[in-house]
Amino acid sequence: MKIFIAGLPFEVEEAELRAVFGDFGVVKSLRIIKDRETGKSRGFGFVEMPNDDEAKEAIKNMNGGDYNGSKITVKVAEDKPNDGQSRGFSRGGGGRGGYNR
Template identity: 35%
Template sequence: MNIYVGNLDFKVNEDELKEIFEEYGTVNSSKVVTDNFSGRSKGFGFIIMDDQTEANKAVNELNGATLENRKMVVNEAKPRKQY
């Protein structure tokens, strides 16, 4: 499952994000989206977990959880719109 994680503090990096989700199961990859020019975090990222049960548990328990004084928005990622 591809999981969207929003409202991240700009200091959160991919390793920290992965570590949080590993408490719920195996994480295949973590990505914090950054600005191409400044390299600064855009405040959101993605986690990929293969096990659907583990992924659902992570989404349910982490949505609204506080990380670095910000409440995360965690849900299943939706496919990008094709224009």
């Protein structure tokens, strides 16, 4: 199960978060999303846990909780629709080159 985490303090590292979720079970993967230009955390990330029961337990215990002074949101990650929107393409067209003709 893939889990979405929001409201993370910007200084939290992946190893620390992996250890926290590891208290609930096996963590298959974990990624804190970072700004492309600065490399700094954007305050959210994803955890993948192969056992759904362990993932649900982590969600139940962590959602709305305090993590290093920040209230975090922890929930099942929603799949992005695969309609071109997730890659930044719009169906309406126009203006993508930085100027309009």
